Amino acid sequence: MSDSASIEEISARWLLRREEADWSGEDQVELDKWLNSNMENKVAYWRLEHGWRKADRLAALQPFSPAPAHRPRRLWRISATAAPLAACLILCVLTVSSVDVARHKTYVTEIGAREIVPLADGTQIELNTATTLRTAVQGQVREVWLDQGEVYFEVVHDATRPFVVHVGSRTLTDLGTKFSVRRNGDHVEVAVVSGRVQLENEPVATTSMPVTLARGDIATVHGTSTSVLPNSIDKVDDLLSWRHGLLVFDQSNLADAASEFNRYSRKKLIITDPTIARMRISGRFESNNLDGFTRLLRLAYGLNVADEGAVVKISD
Amino acid sequence: MVDDEVVKAWFVQEILPLEPSLTRFIRSHCRQAADVADLRQDVYVRIYAAAREQLPRQARPFMFTTARNHLINCAKRAQIVSIEYVSDLEASILAIDTVTPDRTLSAQDEFRRVRTGLDRLPPRCREVVLLRKIEGLSTREVAMRLHVGIDTVEQQMVHGMRALVDFMLGGSGKIRRAATAKRSLEKERNR
Numbered sequence: 001m002s003d004s005a006s007i008e009e010i011s012a013r014w015l016l017r018r019e020e021a022d023w024s025g026e027d028q029v030e031l032d033k034w035l036n037s038n039m040e041n042k043v044a045y046w047r048l049e050h051g052w053r054k055a056d057r058l059a060a061l062q063p064f065s066p067a068p069a070h071r072p073r074r075l076w077r078i079s080a081t082a083a084p085l086a087a088c089l090i091l092c093v094l095t096v097s098s099v100d101v102a103r104h105k106t107y108v109t110e111i112g113a114r115e116i117v118p119l120a121d122g123t124q125i126e127l128n129t130a131t132t133l134r135t136a137v138q139g140q141v142r143e144v145w146l147d148q149g150e151v152y153f154e155v156v157h158d159a160t161r162p163f164v165v166h167v168g169s170r171t172l173t174d175l176g177t178k179f180s181v182r183r184n185g186d187h188v189e190v191a192v193v194s195g196r197v198q199l200e201n202e203p204v205a206t207t208s209m210p211v212t213l214a215r216g217d218i219a220t221v222h223g224t225s226t227s228v229l230p231n232s233i234d235k236v237d238d239l240l241s242w243r244h245g246l247l248v249f250d251q252s253n254l255a256d257a258a259s260e261f262n263r264y265s266r267k268k269l270i271i272t273d274p275t276i277a278r279m280r281i282s283g284r285f286e287s288n289n290l291d292g293f294t295r296l297l298r299l300a301y302g303l304n305v306a307d308e309g310a311v312v313k314i315s316d
Numbered sequence: 317m318v319d320d321e322v323v324k325a326w327f328v329q330e331i332l333p334l335e336p337s338l339t340r341f342i343r344s345h346c347r348q349a350a351d352v353a354d355l356r357q358d359v360y361v362r363i364y365a366a367a368r369e370q371l372p373r374q375a376r377p378f379m380f381t382t383a384r385n386h387l388i389n390c391a392k393r394a395q396i397v398s399i400e401y402v403s404d405l406e407a408s409i410l411a412i413d414t415v416t417p418d419r420t421l422s423a424q425d426e427f428r429r430v431r432t433g434l435d436r437l438p439p440r441c442r443e444v445v446l447l448r449k450i451e452g453l454s455t456r457e458v459a460m461r462l463h464v465g466i467d468t469v470e471q472q473m474v475h476g477m478r479a480l481v482d483f484m485l486g487g488s489g490k491i492r493r494a495a496t497a498k499r500s501l502e503k504e505r506n507r
Contacts, residue, residue, distance in 0.1 A: 004357035012474040020454050043327070043360040047335075050328045051481030057427040058434065058449040231452065280329055283321040300326050300371050 004044065010034075011045040015052060021216070021231050053251065106134045109149070112264045112288055114245070122156040123163060128182075128242050129264045129287075150182040152243060157195070170221055173198040175212070180240055188221040191236045201226050247287045254279040257293075258314070265290050272315045276303060323367045330375035331363060336486030338383060345387050355390070359383045426484075433483030436490075437476055444469055445476035 014031055017023065035042045109115050109127045116126045119137045127133060131149025136142075142163045144151075155163045157176035165172040167181055167188045177195030181188065190199060192213045199219055200210040211226060213219055216233035219226055229235070238248040247264075249257050255277035258269040264287045271277045279301065285293050294312055297303045306313040335356075342355050362382050363372075372378035434442055447453045447461060459469045475491045483489030 004354045007357070008353075008478055009474055012477045013470070015477065016455060016470065016473055019448075039361045039364050040357060043364050044357060046324055046327055047332060047360070047485070048477065048481050050332050051484045052477055054426055054484045055430050055433075055445075055449060055477075055480050057430050058446070280325075282325045282328065283319075296322060300322055301329075302373065 004040075007040050007044045008048060011041070011048045014045065015048055021233075023234075105136075106132065108132050111266055114242070121158070121161075121163075124154045126152040126243060128152075146181055146183050148183055150180065150242070152178070152180040152240060154178045155195075169201075171200045173200075173210075179213075182239075186223065188219075189239075190217075190219040190221075191239045192217045193236055193240065199226065241284070242287060245287055247285045249281045249283055249285070251280045251282055253277065254281055254297075254314075257281045261285075261287070261290055261293060264288055267309075268311050269294070270311050270313050272313050276314065276316050318368055318371055320368070323364065323371070326367060326371050326375075327360075327364060331360070331379060332485065334376060334379055338379060339486065341380065341383055342387070355386070359386050362386060429484060430480065433480045433489045436483065437479055438491075441472045441476040441479070441491075444472040445480065448473060 014034065017027065018031065035045055107115065107117055107125075107127055109129060109131045111130045114126065114128055116124065118124050119135060121137050121142055123137070123142075125133070125144075128150035131151060132147040133149070133151055134145040134147065136144070140161055142158075142161050143166065144164070145166045153163075153165070153174070155174040155177055157163075157174065163174040165174075165181055167183050168186065170188055172179075172181065172190060175196040175198060177197050178193040179195075179197050180191045180193070182190075190197065190213060192215055194215050196215075197213045198210045199213055199221070201221055201224060211219065211228060213228065214230075216231050216236055218229040218232055218235060218239065220229075235250075238250060241248045247257075247260050249260075252260075255271055258271055262268045267290060269290065283296075285296075290312070294305045294307075294314070297314060298305045304313075304315045306315070338356060338359065339352060342352050342359070343349070346352055346355060359379070359382055363379060366372065366378075366382070434445065437445065443462070444458055447458045453461065455466055455469050455473065458473075459466045462469070479489050479491045
C-alpha cells in the first residue's frame with residue numbers, strides 16, 4: 001500500500017514552489033520528471049492542485065466581512081492593509097493628448113489569421129485573429145491605435161521617442177518591453193512578458209494616476225476600473241499561447257472556452273444549456289481546430305454536438 | 317493513449333468531485349481508518365491508468381467498480397477477511413449506484429466551505445495560508461512578515477494546504493502527518 005501522506009506532502013511542496021516568482025523552465029522540467037516518475041505522484045498532485053485552487057476563493061475575503069469570533073485580531077490588521085492592494089484599483093485619469101497627425105498605416109487580419117509585422121523603428125508586432133491596428137511610426141512619432149482584436153508588441157525602447165498604444169480611451173506607454181494588448185469593445189486586457197508598461201485609463205475625472213505594469217502582470221480594464229493581477233508569468237504565457245496557434249484553458253468555463261474558439265472561426269460554437277456552459281475545461285488546443293475541440297466535448301465529456309453548418313450546437 | 321491533458325481535465329472534472337462518496341465507500345469497508353487515504357490514492361491511480369488507455373464513459377460507476385475491485389483484492393491478499401465480507405463488497409456496487417449524486421457546490425457554497433476549512437486550521441497555519449491566498453505573498457515574504465524562518469513557513473503552508481484541500485474535497489480538514497514526518501518528529505522528541 002502506498003504512503004499517500006508522504007506523497008501528498010511532497011506534492012504540496014511542489015505546488016508552493018511553483019507559485020513562487022522565481023519558478024523557472026528548469027524547475028518545470030524537474031516537476032514534470034517527478035510527476036511522470038509514477039502515477040501516485042501525478043494523481044496526488046492533480047488532486048492537491050485542484051483543491052488548492054478552490055481555496056482561491058479566499059481572495060474574495062474582505063477585511064470588513066464579519067470575523068469568526070475566535071480569529072486572532074492580528075490577522076485583521078494584516079488583511080486591512082492588504083485589501084486596497086488586492087482589490088481592484090479604481091483609476092481616473094485626465095490627459096488626452098491631441099494626436100500629431102503622421103502618416104497612418106492600417107493592418108487588418110482576417111478571422112483565424114495571424115500576422116507578424118516589422119515596423120520602421122525596428123519594433124516587431126504580431127497581430128492575432130480579427131484584428132485592426134493603425135500605426136503612425138515615423139520620425140519622432142511612435143503611436144499605434146488598436147481598434148479591435150489582439151496584438152503582441154516587442155518594442156525597441158527609445159527614451160526620447162516613447163512608443164504609445166491607444167486602446168479606445170486608454171493609453172499604454174512602453175518603458176522597454178514585450179507585452180500584449182487585447183481589446184474587445186470597452187474591455188481591455190494587457191499582459192506584460194518583460195520590461196514595464198505604463199497604463200492610463202479613461203480621462204474621466206479628477207486625478208491622474210497611471211499604473212506601471214511589470215513582468216508577469218495582467219491588467220484588466222473595464223469602464224473606469226482597472227484591476228491588476230501581479231506575478232502571474234505562467235498565466236501571461238497562457239494568454240500568449242495564440243502566438244503558437246494554441247489556446248490554453250486553465251479551469252475556464254465552457255462558455256468562455258467556446259467564445260475563445262469563436263474568435264478564430266467563422267463557424268460558431270453555441271452552448272445551448274446554461275448548466276454545461278459553467279462546466280470547467282482545462283487543456284491546450286489548436287486554435288483553428290474547432291473539430292478537435294468538439295470531438296473532445298463529445299468523447300470526454302459526453303456532450304451532444306450538432307453541426308449545423310454555420311453553427312455547432314453543444315447540448316447535454 | 318489518451319492525451320494527459322485530457323485525462324487530467326476528465327479526472328479533475330469527473331472524479332475528484334466524487335471524493336466524498338468514494339471516501340465514505342472505502343471507510344465503510346475498511347476497518348483501519350488510517351488506511352483510508354492510502355486506499356483512496358490506490359483507487360485514483362487505477363482510475364488514472366485506465367483513463368489513460370481510454371476515458372471511461374461514465375465516471376461514477378467506473379470509480380465504484382474500481383474501488384470495489386481494489387478492496388476485494390486487498391482483502392484477498394490480507395487473507396484475514398471472511399467470505400461474507402467479499403460478497404458484501406460484491407453486492408455493494410448495486411447499493412452505491414442508487415445513491416444520490418454528489419452535489420456540485422455553487423461558488424458561494426465553496427466560499428463558505430473554504431472559510432470553514434480555514435477556521436479549522438491551527439492559528440499559525442491559518443495566518444500563513446491567509447497571507448498566501450489573500451495577499452499573494454511568497455514564502456520568503458511571509459517569513460519576513462512573521463519574523464520566522466522560511467522552513468517554518470513552508471511547513472505551515474504544506475500543512476495548511478493539505479488540510480484545506482482535504483476539507484474542500486469533503487474530508488474532515490484535519491492535518492494528517494506523513495509517516496516520514498511522524499518519524500522525524502518522534503526522533504526529535506526522543507532527543
